[in-house]
Amino acid sequence: MTTSDPLSPVSRTAVSVARVRAYESARPDPLFVDPYAAAFVTAADVPAPGDGPRSSLAKALVAHGILRTRFYDDRLLAAGADQVVLLAAGLDTRAYRLDWPAGTRVFELDLAPVLAFKDRVLDGIGAEPRSGRTTLPGDLSDPQWPGRLVEAGFDPSRRSVWLAEGLLVYLTAEEAAALLTAVAGLAAPGSRLLLEQGGDVAATPNDPSLAHVTELWRGGLGPETHTWLDRHGWTTELTALDMVGEAYGRPLPGPTTRGFIEAVRRTDG
Structure with a gap:
């Protein structure tokens, strides 16, 4: 993932997430271990994680990234x-590092350059998935992706679980609504959707060292993410980020209004 690779700025944030996971995995008391994260950092030719974040915003983002990884794992x-x-x-490696029940299929959707880099690194270190793994290169703004997912073996008549980790904040409200509408069209009753409760990105503190990330934020559906889902055929449960931190023995460095949504597809959806 060098400067010559045709990656979008948003795609490059995947390396930042890998750095956070590598940092956590190297702790003596990690909440999770991602044995592949450091390989992505090395292959991307970016500095390895050091002593941790310094600014208050960086500390908050790292804590959020660590907690959401473990929360979504569970x-x-x-x-x-x-x-x-x-x-x-x-650069999610859950297909490789989680103990999935026999017969589980993991479908990974992302842009082709991201998946190509990921596979190149994983193949290079001999990683083997612990589940059936199918990658679908493409753009989620393309209305054809739901059909391609079904063609790849996804069965919309059976229950599924969906993860939109760190995604909606990079979309406009209209883009986020369109994506979630497409998901709803594929999610059988009882299916689950995991994602973050949005916030007001306009209130993000100014931190020049993180501008390459925060300037890409569009806000998604913001604080009304859960109410939008409730109106569109889902039943939502919100878990506050500070409660997650307490549950995992990692109290947050400061107050937050953020959290995680687990939505269940209703029969009337």
Whole structure:
């Protein structure tokens, strides 16, 4: 993932997420271990994670990234669905590092350059997935992606679990609504959707060192993400980020209004 690679600025944030996961995995008491994250950082030729974040915003983002990784790990496995869809999968390695039940299929959707880099690194270190893994290169703004997912073996008549980790904030409200509408069209009753509760990106503190990330934020559906889902055939449960931190023994460095949504597709959806 060098400067010559045709990656979008948003795609490059996947390396930042890998750095956070490598940082956490190297701790003596990690909430999770991603044994592949450091390989992505090395291959991308970016500095390895050091002593941790310095600014208050960086500390908050790192804490959020660590907690959401563990939270989603747990909720994906608890969902009890053998069809798992990772939207904008980036450098996610859950197909390789989680103990999936036999027969589980993990579908990873992202842009072709991201998936190509990811596969090149994983193949280079001999990584083997612990589930059936299918990659679908493409753009989630393309209305053809739901049909391509079904053609790849996804069965919309059966329950599934969907993950949109760190995704909606990079979309406009209209783009986020269109994506979630497409997901709803594929999610059978009882299916689950995991994503972040949005916030007001206009209130993000100014931190020049993180401008390459925060300037890309469009806000998605913002603080009304859960109410939008409730109106469109889902039943939502919101778990506050500070509660997650307490549950995992990692109290947050400061107050936050953020959290995670677990939505279940209703029969009247």
